[in-house]
Amino acid sequence: MTRKALLGGASAAIIAALAAGVGLADIRTGDSLVINGEIEIITETAPPEHLAGVFNTIYSGWVFRTDETRAMQADDFDNPGMLYVEQGIEAFNTAMGTEGNSCASCHENPESLADVRSTYPQWDEAHGEVQTVEMQVLECQTERMGVAEPYGYDSQQMRNMVALIASVGRGQLVNVAMDGPASEAWELGREIYYTQYGQMELSCAQCHENNYGNLIRADHLSQGQINGFPTYRLKNANIVSVHGRFRGCIRDTRGEPYAIGSPEFVALELYVASRGNGLTVEGPAVRN
Amino acid sequence: MTQTRRQFVGSGLAVAAAFFGLPHIASAAQLDEAIAAFTGGSDMANDGITLIAPEIAENGNTVPIEVDAPGAAAIMLLAAGNPNADVCTFNFGPAAGSHLAATRIRLAGEQDVIAIARMPDGTFKQARQTVRVTIGGCGG
Amino acid sequence: MAENVVPRVRVPRDASAGESVSVRTLISHPMESGARRGSDGNLIPRSIINRFTCEFNGEMVIDVTIEPSVSTNPYFQFDAVVNETGTFAFTWYDDDGSVYTDTADITVA
Numbered sequence: 001m002t003r004k005a006l007l008g009g010a011s012a013a014i015i016a017a018l019a020a021g022v023g024l025a026d027i028r029t030g031d032s033l034v035i036n037g038e039i040e041i042i043t044e045t046a047p048p049e050h051l052a053g054v055f056n057t058i059y060s061g062w063v064f065r066t067d068e069t070r071a072m073q074a075d076d077f078d079n080p081g082m083l084y085v086e087q088g089i090e091a092f093n094t095a096m097g098t099e100g101n102s103c104a105s106c107h108e109n110p111e112s113l114a115d116v117r118s119t120y121p122q123w124d125e126a127h128g129e130v131q132t133v134e135m136q137v138l139e140c141q142t143e144r145m146g147v148a149e150p151y152g153y154d155s156q157q158m159r160n161m162v163a164l165i166a167s168v169g170r171g172q173l174v175n176v177a178m179d180g181p182a183s184e185a186w187e188l189g190r191e192i193y194y195t196q197y198g199q200m201e202l203s204c205a206q207c208h209e210n211n212y213g214n215l216i217r218a219d220h221l222s223q224g225q226i227n228g229f230p231t232y233r234l235k236n237a238n239i240v241s242v243h244g245r246f247r248g249c250i251r252d253t254r255g256e257p258y259a260i261g262s263p264e265f266v267a268l269e270l271y272v273a274s275r276g277n278g279l280t281v282e283g284p285a286v287r288n
Numbered sequence: 289m290t291q292t293r294r295q296f297v298g299s300g301l302a303v304a305a306a307f308f309g310l311p312h313i314a315s316a317a318q319l320d321e322a323i324a325a326f327t328g329g330s331d332m333a334n335d336g337i338t339l340i341a342p343e344i345a346e347n348g349n350t351v352p353i354e355v356d357a358p359g360a361a362a363i364m365l366l367a368a369g370n371p372n373a374d375v376c377t378f379n380f381g382p383a384a385g386s387h388l389a390a391t392r393i394r395l396a397g398e399q400d401v402i403a404i405a406r407m408p409d410g411t412f413k414q415a416r417q418t419v420r421v422t423i424g425g426c427g428g
Numbered sequence: 429m430a431e432n433v434v435p436r437v438r439v440p441r442d443a444s445a446g447e448s449v450s451v452r453t454l455i456s457h458p459m460e461s462g463a464r465r466g467s468d469g470n471l472i473p474r475s476i477i478n479r480f481t482c483e484f485n486g487e488m489v490i491d492v493t494i495e496p497s498v499s500t501n502p503y504f505q506f507d508a509v510v511n512e513t514g515t516f517a518f519t520w521y522d523d524d525g526s527v528y529t530d531t532a533d534i535t536v537a
Contacts, residue, residue, distance in 0.1 A: 068342050068352050077438050080350075080501050083456045087432060218422045219346075234347035237500040288346035288422070350499045367497050371463050375497040378506070381488025385448030385507030389490065392499040394461075 024213040027220060033062055033282075036076055039171040041280050048277040050178070054209060060279055061222040061231075061287055064213070069234070073286040081163060081232030081284025084156075084239045088164030091157060098146030103161075106144070110168045117169035117281045121270040123182040130185040130270055133162050134241070134261065153261035159239050163230045166283025173280055174227050176273045185263075189271025192264060198255025204272075219288065225276045226269065228285025239284050242269050319366065319373040326364045326377070326404060332414040337363075339403040339415035348395040348421040356388040357405035357413060363389065364406075369399025395421050430457050430475055430522065435530040437518050439508075442535040448507045451482060451489070455520050455528060461496035477502050479521040485514035512536050 033041040043060040051058070062070055076082045092103040092110055107113055116133060124131040131139070134153050141147035151158035178186040193204045207216065208224030215221075230239040243260040246268060250257035258264040337357040345351040355363050355378070365375040378389040387405075395401070398420045405413045435455040443449050455477060462474025476496050482489040489508040508516070513536045520528040 066342065066344065066346050069346050072352075077436070077452055077454065078503075080454075080503075083434070083436075083454070083501060086434065234350045237349055354505075370497050371461075372495060372497065374495040376495060377493040379488075379491040379493070381483070381490060383484045383487040383489040383508055383510075385489075385509040388507060389492075390503075390505040392503045394497050394499055 023211075027064055027213050029057075029059070029063055031063070031070075033060075033070070033074060035074055035170060041171060041282055042173070042278070045278045048274065051275060055223070058225065058276060058279060059212070059223050060282060060285075061225055061228055062282065062285060064220045064222040065286075065288060069286055069288055073282070079232065079284065079286055080237070081230070081239050081286060082167070084160045084230075084232075085164050085167045085284060088160035088162075091161060092164060096145055096147050097141065098148075099144070101145050103140070106140075110164050113165050114168045114172065117166040117283060118172040118174050119176060121182075121185075121266060121273060122177060123180065125181075129263075130182050130266055132242075132261075132266055132269055133165055134158055134243075135266070137161055154241050154244050156238075159230050159241050162241065163239050163284045166230060166281055169281040170283070171280050173278065174273060174276045176270060176277060178270065178274045182270065185267040185270050186274065188264070189267035189269070192268045193271055196253075197250050198253030200253045200255075202253040204249070204268075223275075224272065225279060226272050227276045227279045228282035228287065230283050231285045231287050234286070234288050242272075319368050322366060322373045323402075323404065326406065327412045330410075330412050332404065332412040334414060337403060337405045337413040337415045339401065339417050341401050341417045341419050343418075344420045344422060345395060346422050348397065350392045351395050351419060351421075352390065352392050353401060354388065354390040355403040355405075355415075356386070357403070357407075358387055359407060360387040360405035360413075361408050362406045363387070364404045365391075365393070366402040366404070367393065367395055367399060368402060370394070370396050395419055397421050430460075430524070430526075433457050433522070433526070433528055435518060435520060435528050437516070437530050437532050439516055439532045439534055441533075442537060443510050445511055445536050446509065447536075448509050449534070450505065451508050451516065452503075452505045453480070453482070453518055453530075454501060454503045455480075456501050457520075457522075459496065459498060459500045459502060463496070475523050477520050477522055480504060481519045482506070482508070483517045484508050484510060485512065489516075510534055510536050 029044060033043050035041060043062050044057050047055040047058045062073060072078045089110065095102045121130050121132045137158065138150050141150040196203045204224060207221050212221050212223045226242050229242045233240050243265045246265055247257040247260060340354040342351065353365065355365065357363055360380065362377055362379045364377045366373045367375050375393050376391065380387055400416050400418050402414060402416045407413065433456055438452045440449050457477050459477065460472055460475040462471065464472050466472045474496060476494065478494050480492045480494060490506050492504060494502065514534065516532045518530045
């Protein structure tokens with residue numbers, strides 16, 4: 001037997017251990033999440049058209065968590081992710097760069113950006129590429145504000161700002177466009193989603209499409225939806241970006257991850273976001 | 289010298305333990321000391337105090353805990369399996385509206401969480417619950 | 429020294445005399461336990477909030493002694509009885525000697 005076959009056999013065994021098929025037996029569905037008693041979150045709904053036949057229902061990652069973790073997201077005071085949103089608000093109102101402008105100089109208040117999170121990544125005509133919220137923030141900093149040292153793509157400051165932008169869009173229906181000029185990136189993202197990576201030879205789909213609800217060690221696999229990002233993870237005691245999570249997943253396959261902010265991860269983000277069309281923005285969500 | 293795979297893995301673990309300094313887990317003696325410092329070795333009743341902790345915590349970093357001991361002067365929280373068993377002590381003042389308090393604590397693995405209430409008359413009550421801590425599937 | 433330490437408190441705006449009201453507090457703080465090692469292999473020195481107090485009109489509501497087993501961003505919830513209109517005073521004590529404070533007013537009808 002070749003080494004490759006041995007490894008392949010091992011990963012097949014792992015998947016078998018996960019048990020074939022979807023197991024929602026010990027996941028309690030049907031609960032509703034209302035944040036602060038006013039923001040209604042859609043945690044389960046019919047899948048978007050492109051996933052017809054793949055899922056009967058798409059679920060927010062919230063559904064896969066324990067009562068304690070779920071409750072932390074239901075009230076902004078209990079949600080530690082909101083601490084980072086507050087830091088984002090401070091940065092939003094602070095002048096940066098040679099033009100002497102703050103985010104508020106153009107955007108007035110964060111609420112004016114309520115439609116952003118639900119529609120990104122999206123095609124940017126001027127730059128001829130699909131852009132994430134992070135790329136849009138960087139564009140503002142470098143092209144309009146004259147910031148010499150813009151935020152790192154996955155820096156704390158960037159995650160704070162993106163968490164702020166997500167927070168004001170909570171409850172909005174995720175609705176990213178996958179057609180027209182965005183279709184090329186979407187197709188690339190789709191291809192990456194179904195490609196097996198690393199020594200474990202695992203694709204996104206093997207865990208999050210074929211085995212959601214099943215246990216991976218002592219943890220329930222979710223559908224891998226990203227409508228709750230940036231997400232406060234109990235594990236990190238901090239907010240985590242979409243690309244940071246992608247990197248972690250690929251690393252766990254014992255593969256070499258794409259770079260954060262790379263065209264591959266942007267494409268994957270667009271595709272995965274489109275799998276959540278119909279759910280609502282939750283960032284900063286609380287997850288384990 | 290030949291070495292079995294098991295010996296090799298074992299020695300690797302020992303080296304790793306020495307290198308990373310695996311957390312020192314509280315000895316039973318340290319737990320007993322912490323309790324004795326609070327109770328002076330008094331007997332403890334097992335009623336009149338409620339400890340609410342999840343049976344299964346999704347992550348040991350942030351485990352919500354609630355204690356309620358009507359009439360208590362103070363409530364001490366302990367985590368029997370942590371490097372240091374002491375977690376915190378709530379001392380209730382005259383303006384307290386109840387003798388309930390909630391917080392979030394760290395648990396280094398499955399262990400007993402213990403709450404001990406000191407009553408104004410110098411008696412003590414205790415409650416204890418085992419909390420299992422989930423080992424996540426993904427380090428990502 | 430801990431950075432971005434910001435206290436947050438939540439109490440009801442009003443209450444009736446003698447009512448017991450729920451108080452929630454949260455402070456952003458890493459609560460470095462002193463048991464972790466940094467990338468250089470050396471222990472990261474302990475840096476925690478070691479005490480938290482809440483008073484109402486000068487009277488103690490709760491006084492908490494805190495050890496490293498309390499989570500990052502320490503969170504406390506408790507009840508206070510309010511007999512008159514007044515002010516809650518919250519104080520957090522840091523290992524490094526810093527003291528953080530916040531207040532909240534409540535109207536008693």
